[in-house]
Amino acid sequence: MTLAAIVAHDPNLVIGKDGELPWHYSEDLKYFKKITTGHPIIMGRVVFEEINEKPLPGRENVVLSRSRDYDHVPTFSSIDKALDHVEGEEIAFVIGGAEIYKQLLPQVDKLFVTEIHKSHDGDTYFPEYRDQISSVWKEIKRDRHPEFSFVVYERVKK
Numbered sequence: 001m002t003l004a005a006i007v008a009h010d011p012n013l014v015i016g017k018d019g020e021l022p023w024h025y026s027e028d029l030k031y032f033k034k035i036t037t038g039h040p041i042i043m044g045r046v047v048f049e050e051i052n053e054k055p056l057p058g059r060e061n062v063v064l065s066r067s068r069d070y071d072h073v074p075t076f077s078s079i080d081k082a083l084d085h086v087e088g089e090e091i092a093f094v095i096g097g098a099e100i101y102k103q104l105l106p107q108v109d110k111l112f113v114t115e116i117h118k119s120h121d122g123d124t125y126f127p128e129y130r131d132q133i134s135s136v137w138k139e140i141k142r143d144r145h146p147e148f149s150f151v152v153y154e155r156v157k158k
């Protein structure tokens with residue numbers, strides 16, 4: 001199975017503010033939907049609350065929480081249990097938030113990044129990975145738009 005992560009971050013790696021996205025780019029939301037549909041998505045409890053505990057359609061929504069056990073979505077109290085659950089899938093996507101990216105990034109094989117060109121105020125960050133570009137990550141795609149770029153990396157070294 002390929003474990004992928006998908007994230008949008010600004011030049012300072014900001015990904016969130018006050019429990020929400022600091023920006024709204026409909027093209028990026030469409031891209032997220034296109035890339036993840038048909039595959040399991042793994043998210044933290046805060047992100048699941050951000051989407052009002054309504055699973056995103058067309059994808060198995062897998063939630064990580066030690067405090068909640070939802071009836072309507074598979075919920076796991078550890079990363080290993082969540083990964084066991086999606087084992088056997090062709091690809092599964094880690095979709096955040098910050099706590100989940102931080103814990104799972106070392107296991108991620110493929111990274112779908114939306115680089116937001118403008119800086120935003122924020123309180124939540126993606127882990128630093130850009131110092132490892134070339135040693136750990138190989139850029140395999142870059143699609144530049146005026147306000148953001150869609151970039152894909154593959155891990156070259158664990």
Ligand SMILES: NC(=O)c1ccc[n+]([C@@H]2O[C@H](COP(=O)([O-])OP(=O)(O)OC[C@H]3O[C@@H](n4cnc5c(N)ncnc54)[C@H](OP(=O)(O)O)[C@@H]3O)[C@@H](O)[C@H]2O)c1
Pocket residue numbers: 006007008009014015016017018019020021022043044045046047048050064065066067068076077078079095096097098099100101103124
């Ligand atoms: N820009 C982007 O692409 C993007 C993507 C996603 C999210 N975000 C932003 O990120 C922010 C949310 O991130 P966050 O770090 O606050 O929250 P989060 O990562 O979504 O969720 C954190 C929660 O996940 C659970 N958790 C964490 N590690 C766990 C583990 N090992 N096992 C079981 N459960 C675990 C805990 O839930 P319990 O407390 O219930 O135990 C924890 O409180 C928001 O601002 C959101 O908009 C941005």
